[in-house]
Amino acid sequence: MTKVHPKFPNTCEESLCDSKAAVVLTVWKKSLLFNCDGFTVYNSKGDLVFRVDNYMNSPKDNIVLMDASGLPLLSIRRKKLSFGDCWMVYDGETERNPIFTARKNVNILTNRRTLAWISAKKTMWYEIEGSYGQRSCKMLDERRNKKKMAEIKRKEAMVGGVAFGKDVFKLIVESEMEPRVAMAFTIILDQMFRSY
Numbered sequence: 001m002t003k004v005h006p007k008f009p010n011t012c013e014e015s016l017c018d019s020k021a022a023v024v025l026t027v028w029k030k031s032l033l034f035n036c037d038g039f040t041v042y043n044s045k046g047d048l049v050f051r052v053d054n055y056m057n058s059p060k061d062n063i064v065l066m067d068a069s070g071l072p073l074l075s076i077r078r079k080k081l082s083f084g085d086c087w088m089v090y091d092g093e094t095e096r097n098p099i100f101t102a103r104k105n106v107n108i109l110t111n112r113r114t115l116a117w118i119s120a121k122k123t124m125w126y127e128i129e130g131s132y133g134q135r136s137c138k139m140l141d142e143r144r145n146k147k148k149m150a151e152i153k154r155k156e157a158m159v160g161g162v163a164f165g166k167d168v169f170k171l172i173v174e175s176e177m178e179p180r181v182a183m184a185f186t187i188i189l190d191q192m193f194r195s196y
Contacts, residue, residue: 020175025049026155029167041183050183063187073180076187087188100125102188132193135169139185149174150182
């Protein structure tokens, strides 16, 4: 059986934050805990980097991104009583002063490729375009002339070219973006476009 996180050398990653090259993460849409919904994220060495563990009966509008040891990095909360699908991201487990806000594109007539916009203090930061359902998305920096900062791609097995399916995919993060922020965007896309 093919491993979700094979331990093959990857020339794109030295460490999570210190490298000038892109960081390639394997995202598995599965919690490590029994009876939980969430994500498990590995680096190219097969080490656990991030995790999300939400109990099945807990509300889906409050999600905590944790590091490998379970320390909260970012809290992701759905904004109540907002027009469209809007999510707020906070540092740690605080509920004050969001770092940024993500809003789903509800007007598909004007821009069909755009999935969501990320803004902070009423300034547009990122545009996410592509198809989350096909695991083919790009996170573009609006402040840097739409430079690609992160990308979600399908993951294929190293042996035999077997595809894993939609529950296992790659998150490629450029050195200018924090991997935890790119993972927060991925969680938000999953909430916005998940099929129940």
